[in-house]
Amino acid sequence: MTRPASSKVRRVSSLGAGPIGAGWAAHFLARGYDVTAYLHSMDEERAFRKVLDTAWISLRALGLAPEASRDRLKLTDNLRDAVSEAEFVQESAPERLEIKQDLYRVLGEIVPADVVIASSTSGLTMTDIQAKCPTPDRTVVAHPFNPPYLLPLVELVGGRRTSAETVEWARDFYACAGKAPLVMKKEIPGFVATRLQEALWREALHMVANGEATPADIDTALINGPAPRMAVQGQCMAFHVACGEGGMATNLDQFGPALKLPWTRLQAPELTKELRDRMVDGCNAEAAGRHFEEMAAERDRAIVGILKAVADARRPRDP
Structure with missing residues (x-):
């Protein structure tokens, strides 16, 4: 299998049921991708869908892609099934090095050949994460800002064994997916x-x-x-x-x-x-006394308003 062109990717796998993993799934769905989300246990489905419900309100306000649909989401607790047809993998597993390393050892074997695997890690280096991966050249850090379905930034940096072509492909893919990719000069703690x-x-x-x-x-x-x-x-x-x-x-x-x-x-x-x-x-x-969900919804409404206002202010005006 050859790596698909970044603009031609249609099937994305999102690994993780937390706010970042579910947030990434929401973002990709809103951009019109088919998304298979891996949950460690189907007991996590309720929490996952609550994040998706919250995100969809703001994503609809910002404007969905013509092909966007929540019906394009598939949930599974089988990792092999989750990645079997993936054209891109976004990993958002817990921030523990041993968990990430063991996961990448498996992903390196079961993810279709040449498909890029990106980590949402906020504190670990890809050099450490890819240590046990049999195909480390295709792994890259893609650190989002929370919530990932609203804030455009994604910081990209490869590990010691990541190929330059992988970083370039990831940059182009995220740009196609509506993000604002920032390619780091080197691995540094905390990114930018x-x-x-x-x-x-x-x-x-x-x-x-x-x-x-x-x-x-x-x-x-x-x-x-x-x-x-x-x-x-x-x-x-x-x-x-x-x-x-x-x-x-x-x-x-x-x-x-x-x-x-x-x-x-x-x-x-x-x-x-x-x-x-x-x-x-x-x-x-x-x-x-306000509940977390109320404050998150208020935050998202305000961010949507800011993003719309900034986009409008930057729109070219007739002389």
Whole structure:
């Protein structure tokens, strides 16, 4: 079997019943693919379908592909059946190295030859994951941002034994599937987006630990400050544009010395019980008794609105 062209793939296997695995399945269904989802046990079907129900509301609001249908979903707890006709495999198994390695040892034997196998891992390297795989050249990390059915980013990086052609094929496939692929220069802990997110998270924990802000204060600052701007400009371009004609050169020349000021505390704070309780209590207060599903639905509605607004703002206008 030769590898199908990335634009010709129609049959996808999604492995995993959690929010990421089910979220990926929802995304691919919405784009018109036939999806076979592997569940470790059919007892997970109810939770899987609840994620799909939630996702479908937002996906319908964004606009489904003409061929999109939930009837194109097949569920199975038989791994071999799940991948037997796959033209692409998205793996979202638990984040434990021994589980991933054993799974890839099996997948390397039973997935049709030359079909790309992509991992949703957020913390493991493909070099480690592919250690026991008999066909490691076709394995690649494809790290999504949650929820994967809404946020376009997918960060791609191969392992030591991944072929360059596999990474290129995966990039083209995800672009065809409506994602925004970012090919990493090398394997690094946390990829790009997660490292940036973790920097914010460390600062938030420090401010809560030192009594400088509550979780609600921090979220208010982000939601009403940099977050809307980041939807259209990343951190680098925001600073470039903010300094007028001088751009980033003015920014660094004028504000560079301030980088040495002791605003930030780069190392993570000690996660004491007191800090843990402050974070938990603060977030519970901010949630104000709302259930997770209610908050997730509210989040998704807002993201849909943002994605639509950004797409509209970027649409070419007649002169």
